[in-house]
Amino acid sequence: MPTRVHEFAWPDRVVVGTIGLPGARTFYLQVRAGTQIVSIALEKQQSALLAEKIDEILDQLITVEGNPFSVPTSTPIELVDNDQLEPVQEQFRTGAMSLGWDPTTAQVVIEAHPITDADADDNDEFLDEVRADESEMLLVRMPVGTARAFSKRTREIVGAGRPACPLCGYPIDADGHICTLPEV
Numbered sequence: 447m448p449t450r451v452h453e454f455a456w457p458d459r460v461v462v463g464t465i466g467l468p469g470a471r472t473f474y475l476q477v478r479a480g481t482q483i484v485s486i487a488l489e490k491q492q493s494a495l496l497a498e499k500i501d502e503i504l505d506q507l508i509t510v511e512g513n514p515f516s517v518p519t520s521t522p523i524e525l526v527d528n529d530q531l532e533p534v535q536e537q538f539r540t541g542a543m544s545l546g547w548d549p550t551t552a553q554v555v556i557e558a559h560p561i562t563d564a565d566a567d568d569n570d571e572f573l574d575e576v577r578a579d580e581s582e583m584l585l586v587r588m589p590v591g592t593a594r595a596f597s598k599r600t601r602e603i604v605g606a607g608r609p610a611c612p613l614c615g616y617p618i619d620a621d622g623h624i625c626t627l628p629e630v
Contacts, residue, residue: 452484453585460588462493462600463531468608469619476531477586483532486558486584488540497600499545500593515552517590525595538582554593558584
């Protein structure tokens, strides 16, 4: 079965957003070009790492001697996107991701592939479903300004979760928190 590639070369919008309350949020990478919208689920840690690595790529490009690319050091105000996600129809749950730089188009490139680990269950129906999911991927190319805005928004979304306990560092739930550290 050929791989179905959801490709966005110059997306109108590319954001990470969430559905749900802190502590029970589902993170989505959502991309739109015209009327085509693709939403893929990902983990909070994947979102945070993606934003961090995009900033690293952009910051490295700024330091390259003779760099022909105009890489912004902060988010251009016209690219700030604080809108909610558009209606979400999850395409797949993200497993492996890769991140790169395409100097020919001056774009950051994200590839996302679905989870493929079958959890060692011999259920043929489940394995067939996993194999079907393997034949999809998301490929997003975004210019440097959009990438900087994407990274900023993603860091804000990740940071908007539950506050951390000052004693143990674990998240504090809305209904309280019992710290398991022994008293000193």
